Amino acid sequence: VLILCARVPGYGLCDVRITGELIRQISPRLTREPGEEDLDARGRWLLPGLHYHHIHLCALAASLTSVLVGPPEVRDSGGLAARLAEADRTLPSGAWLRGTGYHESVAGLLDRDTLDRLLPGRPVRIQHRTGELWVLNSRALDLVGHGDATELAGSGRLWRMDSWLAQRMRTQPADALPLDLAAVSAAAAQLGVTGFTDATPDMTDSAVHGLADAVKHGEIVQRVHCMAPPEATDPGVDRFTLGPVKIILDDPALPSLDEFAGRVVAAHAAGRPVAVHCVTRVQLALTQAALDIAGVMPGDRIEHGAIIGAASLPWLRERGVIVVTQPHFVVERAEQYASDVPAEDQPDHWRLNALLTAGVRVAGGTDAPFGNPNPWNAIRACVRRPAPIGLARGLRLFLGSADQPARARRVAPGAVADLVLLGQHVAATIVGGRLVYHSG
Numbered sequence: 552v553l554i555l556c557a558r559v560p561g562y563g564l565c566d567v568r569i570t571g572e573l574i575r576q577i578s579p580r581l582t583r584e585p586g587e588e589d590l591d592a593r594g595r596w597l598l599p600g601l602h603y604h605h606i607h608l609c610a611l612a613a614s615l616t617s618v619l620v621g622p623p624e625v626r627d628s629g630g631l632a633a634r635l636a637e638a639d640r641t642l643p644s645g646a647w648l649r650g651t652g653y654h655e656s657v658a659g660l661l662d663r664d665t666l667d668r669l670l671p672g673r674p675v676r677i678q679h680r681t682g683e684l685w686v687l688n689s690r691a692l693d694l695v696g697h698g699d700a701t702e703l704a705g706s707g708r709l710w711r712m713d714s715w716l717a718q719r720m721r722t723q724p725a726d727a728l729p730l731d732l733a734a735v736s737a738a739a740a741q742l743g744v745t746g747f748t749d750a751t752p753d754m755t756d757s758a759v760h761g762l763a764d765a766v767k768h769g770e771i772v773q774r775v776h777c778m779a780p781p782e783a784t785d786p787g788v789d790r791f792t793l794g795p796v797k798i799i800l801d802d803p804a805l806p807s808l809d810e811f812a813g814r815v816v817a818a819h820a821a822g823r824p825v826a827v828h829c830v831t832r833v834q835l836a837l838t839q840a841a842l843d844i845a846g847v848m849p850g851d852r853i854e855h856g857a858i859i860g861a862a863s864l865p866w867l868r869e870r871g872v873i874v875v876t877q878p879h880f881v882v883e884r885a886e887q888y889a890s891d892v893p894a895e896d897q898p899d900h901w902r903l904n905a906l907l908t909a910g911v912r913v914a915g916g917t918d919a920p921f922g923n924p925n926p927w928n929a930i931r932a933c934v935r936r937p938a939p940i941g942l943a944r945g946l947r948l949f950l951g952s953a954d955q956p957a958r959a960r961r962v963a964p965g966a967v968a969d970l971v972l973l974g975q976h977v978a979a980t981i982v983g984g985r986l987v988y989h990s991g
């Protein structure tokens with residue numbers, strides 16, 4: 552492919568030749584070779600394609616066929632009842648109703664009885680906005696069976712049981728439609744996204760291979776870097792790589808320091824960095840201690856980093872531990888955070904400017920479907936948030952590669968041709984030299 556008249560950072564207006572997967576030449580004037588396709592950029596910017604550094608692909612696909620039951624669309628119990636009733640009317644009888652994005656500001660902490668009152672006639676499952684909690688009504692609990700989770704059956708609350716529930720749901724053909732990963736991929740291609748790091752915890756080998764198959768068969772046209780346990784086997788699919796080992800921490804059930812450090816050592820021994828979910832002060836402190844025992848490997852990362860005290864900044868910088876943040880949460884969730892986050896935590900909450908100023912390596916992820924999936928929304932939030940960092944630095948959060956998230960890629964000869972052509976909107980997206988989206 553020969554891209555004509557593109558504006559490339561560091562080069563100005565020029566022509567760009569792509570051969571196979573790579574950028575071959577960048578020059579003010581190149582002549583078309585026989586058999587070469589050309590693409591007139593008409594002076595638009597040619598930039599590295601965006602990489603989502605933290606996303607949940609299957610959950611995002613599932614959310615496409617779900618009902619949003621949280622703010623800002625649904626704000627109170629009346630709104631929740633109306634939204635469920637409306638979905639009830641449109642779904643076939645007996646089909647599961649899957650609600651997402653719930654937050655207790657709507658109608659308090661949900662339980663089985665509340666859902667039974669709202670909608671007794673069909674199986675209902677509602678996911679909390681954080682993705683950590685599902686609440687099921689009685690009909691749904693009966694269908695999935697809860698023999699090994701009896702203590703949960705009373706409230707209908709399944710805490711951190713996503714993979715357990717997913718396993719049970721496989722026997723539920725009425726759970727609406729198959730996952731449309733192709734729709735997720737196409738929507739992302741339209742936004743200039745050329746790669747995903749899937750951060751789903753507890754991925755089984757079959758889930759890893761399922762995602763790899765979607766890449767192999769072209770449902771997903773981007774690259775996928777998939778977090779997975781250390782024992783996961785590499786499916787050996789082009790554009791698909793195994794990523795860090797995800798470690799989830801929950802304050803009520805924190806592992807012992809030795810156990811935690813042991814998990815880090817096991818991941819590193821398998822040649823894989825760790826990605827530790829840290830949303831509280833104690834989680835970050837424990838992670839620092841565990842990494843100090845186990846040692847840091849390049850690529851080790853903190854997911855979210857929702858609370859980072861000033862004292863942690865030098866530790867993060869010196870060890871090169873990457874923070875993968877969601878720059879848009881403070882804008883999207885401003886109202887809830889103002890009331891939910893204790894005053895003493897506010898200054899350390901979702902920091903970004905302070906991390907960059909301190910020289911900490913930072914990358915961005917949307918955390919879709921738990922955050923808005925549009926990366927441009929997250930980039931715009933970098934201007935609108937408190938202590939804004941500006942558009943250019945916001946964009947750089949999404950320009951790193953899968954294994955070096957905090958180092959922005961460049962458009963240069965020899966680089967992999969994962970590119971976005973950008974005017975007012977995304978005009979074209981290229982993955983590995985192949986045009987995967989063109990606005991026409």
Ligand SMILES: [Zn+2]
Nearest residue numbers: 605607750918
């Ligand atoms: Zn996540």
